[in-house]
Amino acid sequence: xxxxxxxxxxxxxxxxxxxxxxxxxxxxxxxxxxxxxxxxxxxxxxxxxxxxxxxxxxxxxxxxxxxxxxxxxxxxxxxxxxxxxxxxxxxxxxxxxxxxxxxxxxxxxxxxxxxxxxxxxxxxxxxxxxxxxxxxxxxxxxxxxxxxxxxxxxxxxxxxxxxxxxxxxx
Amino acid sequence: xxxxxxxxxxxxxxxxxxxxxxxxxxxxxxxxxxxxxxxxxxxxxxxxxxxxxxxxxxxxxxxxxxxxxxxxxxxxxxxxxxxxxxxxxxxxxxxxxxxxxxxxxxxxxxxxxxxxxxxxxxxxxxxxxxxxxxxxxxxxxxxxxxxxxxxxxxxxxxxxxxxxxxxxxxxx
Numbered sequence: 001x002x003x004x005x006x007x008x009x010x011x012x013x014x015x016x017x018x019x020x021x022x023x024x025x026x027x028x029x030x031x032x033x034x035x036x037x038x039x040x041x042x043x044x045x046x047x048x049x050x051x052x053x054x055x056x057x058x059x060x061x062x063x064x065x066x067x068x069x070x071x072x073x074x075x076x077x078x079x080x081x082x083x084x085x086x087x088x089x090x091x092x093x094x095x096x097x098x099x100x101x102x103x104x105x106x107x108x109x110x111x112x113x114x115x116x117x118x119x120x121x122x123x124x125x126x127x128x129x130x131x132x133x134x135x136x137x138x139x140x141x142x143x144x145x146x147x148x149x150x151x152x153x154x155x156x157x158x159x160x161x162x163x164x165x166x167x168x169x170x
Numbered sequence: 171x172x173x174x175x176x177x178x179x180x181x182x183x184x185x186x187x188x189x190x191x192x193x194x195x196x197x198x199x200x201x202x203x204x205x206x207x208x209x210x211x212x213x214x215x216x217x218x219x220x221x222x223x224x225x226x227x228x229x230x231x232x233x234x235x236x237x238x239x240x241x242x243x244x245x246x247x248x249x250x251x252x253x254x255x256x257x258x259x260x261x262x263x264x265x266x267x268x269x270x271x272x273x274x275x276x277x278x279x280x281x282x283x284x285x286x287x288x289x290x291x292x293x294x295x296x297x298x299x300x301x302x303x304x305x306x307x308x309x310x311x312x313x314x315x316x317x318x319x320x321x322x323x324x325x326x327x328x329x330x331x332x333x334x335x336x337x338x339x340x341x342x
Binding site for chain 2: 160
């Protein structure tokens with residue numbers, strides 16, 4: 001019984017194996033071309049994609065290089081601008097210092113001159129006040145000391161002066 | 171003042187053979203006229219106004235200067251020449267002109283104090299210089315301290331002590 005089952009099982013298995021082989025053969029027959037075409041196409045696509053990616057990578061590298069160069073240039077320019085601005089600032093500071101120094105010396109000179117003028121003015125004011133005072137004292141003194149006789153003498157001598165003057169002019 | 175007309179007027183006076191006495195009368199009357207017109211505004215306004223007739227003006231002038239015919243004739247001529255306003259406004263100019271015709275000299279004397287003796291001294295001194303025909307006016311100004319200040323027509327002589335002190339002050 002067991003032998004009949006084994007034979008039957010083997011027979012069944014061989015039938016199924018045969019069917020499987022036939023099925024695989026049919027599959028191979030029908031699917032060989034489309035599958036190979038599919039895989040060829042697939043490999044082509046992958047290759048194209050790889051090439052495109054390479055190109056993109058190359059372009060990106062190129063752009064990166066260009067940008068790097070530009071950044072370097074910008075860095076250089078920024079450095080030179082910094083340097084020139086530093087120079088300008090330094091020269092401006094020098095100019096301002098020089099101007100301030102010349103202004104200070106001018107103010108010093110002006111101040112000295114003003115002090116001189118003011119001291120001269122005060123001197124002359126003091127002199128004038130002293131003269132005025134002396135004249136006032138002289139006036140009071142003369143008023144007290146001048147008698148009618150002395151006044152007449154003054155008038156006579158002045159009239160003589162006027163006479164001389166009038167005669168010489170005529 | 172229209173000086174051409176005034177000059178014509180004085181030329182007319184001098185060439186018309188007016189005597190020195192007449193000119194002296196005219197001079198005195200112009201002096202009186204000048205005093206009144208400078209003091210009395212109503213008289214001045216009346217005489218300056220052209221709407222009043224010449225006869226009325228002459229009547230007013232007669233009241234001011236008196237009835238001396240030579241003087242009245244002078245003022246009539248002034249009105250005829252149309253220079254009465256000039257005479258009112260510039261009487262000193264007219265007086266000066268008449269003085270120059272009369273060879274008269276006007277002297278203003280300023281002294282600090284005045285007495286008979288001093289007046290005589292000044293008068294004598296001035297007569298020695300400008301002759302006897304002088305019109306001397308004395309003024310007292312104590313501020314001049316001493317000496318004398320003279321104004322002879324347009325000329326000015328300062329012989330005062332205050333003047334000398336001013337000179338010293340200016341020099342210093």
